[in-house]
Amino acid sequence: MPVRGQLTRLIPQPEVTYGLGYKDVFVVPRRDGIVLQHQGIGAAQGYNDTATDPDWDEAQRSVSAIAELSASRASRA
Secondary structure (H helix, E strand, O other): OEOOOOEEEOOOOOOOOOOHHEOOEEEEEEEEEEEEEOOEEEEEOOEOOOOOOOOOOHHHHHHHHHHHHHHHHHHHH
């Protein structure tokens, strides 16, 4: 049974050496770039989904969620 989650790739940022999760978006740093994985939390979210086309709206939501987290952390500094 296929399970689908949206992956969004960002440019490599060597200074990012940690992973995190925020609003169902998981950030995973890699040498070839930063991967944002959006996996909705729900009983059937993404299960049995065979679609292979990128979901640009979902990618934008992932980037926006992490930008929101970054902005809130910057405002505390």
